[in-house]
Amino acid sequence: MLLARNRIETAIRGYLGAQHFLMVDPPGLQRSPGNETHLHAFSTIAVGEDGESQTLYLHTSPEFSMKKLLAAGEARIASLGHVWRNREWTATHHPEFTMLEWYRVGEPYTAVMDDCVAMLRLAAEAAGTTMFRWKDRVCDPFVEPERLSVADAFSRYAGIDLLATIRAGGTDADALAEQMRVVGIEVPTEYNWSYLFTRVLVERVEPHLGMERVTILDRYPASEAALARRSPDDPRVAERFEIYACGVELANGFGELTDADEQRQRFLAEMDEKMRLYGERYPVDEDFLSALKIMPDASGIAMGFDRVVMLATGARRIEDVLWVPVAE
Secondary structure (H helix, E strand, C coil), X not given: CHHHHHHHXXXXXXXXXXXXXXXXXXXXXXXXXXXXXXXXXXXXXEECCCCCEEEEEECCCCHHHXXXXXXXXXXXXXXXXXXXXXXXXXXXXXXXXXXXEEEEXXXXXXXXXXXXXXXXXXXXXXXXXXXXXXXXXXXXXXXXXXXXXXXXXXXXXXXXXXXXXXXCCEECHHHHHHHHHHCCCCCCCCCCHHHHHHHHHHHHHHHHCCCEECEEEECCEHHHCCCECEECCEEEEECEEEEEECCEEEEEEEEECCCHHHHHHHHHHHHHHHHHHHCCCCCCCHHHHHHHCXXXXXXXXXXXXXXXXXXXXXXXXHHXXXXXXXXX
């Protein structure tokens, strides 16, 4: 499995080189690890020669650094490196893992969808297989992927009209809760719309995605796409998609938001919710917001490299494809 991992990495780097991507090396230490409600970072204390200390974080994604490079003039960049996320340790999660992230300036977000599908096929070939496997599930990456909107997926697999619970001024948690009760999904005493959305997605939708063929789950609600621009034909949803195989999420992509004022508002709202739920908040990266003001239109995507290797080799757990897993 580890030798297959190396072959998959070589194949993907070859693809990126052929597509004229510049490989970059973002730093792991950041002033802000990201500003999404349910992403949890590892923090550390940096002490200067003067004895003064400051809190820094291991990044949960190289996104902020890479977008600063796009603002500086790079057009096609990619990074393959380690990221860290706390509170995540399961068969498909590891606190330290390898993320492949890449951006295309001036191209639609369908371009990075196509990149990802091509890379999944290369991964299968490099591993010497024609099928992705996880537990008793299979997925053929060589078959044309299914592209499905989140709203259509909720309707098909949960019997819920998701867009009916999204208004021009926000979301309606009570309307979503009522639909959930009708279809037999338990609703807790206290809830918000985002929690209910995630509950339905995880329990009723995700188990059906990427079966037999890859699924591209597209057009997420704007409230669940903090870094993506809104869809031009429907502001209730955004240019965010996720790619699934065997019910496992492999990649998360965006048509990137470049409105710094809207991005700030989204970050602050996300951090308010993090404080409410978890009692903590992360600082906003002001340099990132400044860069966003001059960043060109771009599309980007982050792939969980270890998960791709796991499915291509038929591994049972993500630790099986890590050279030296963190000891539990």
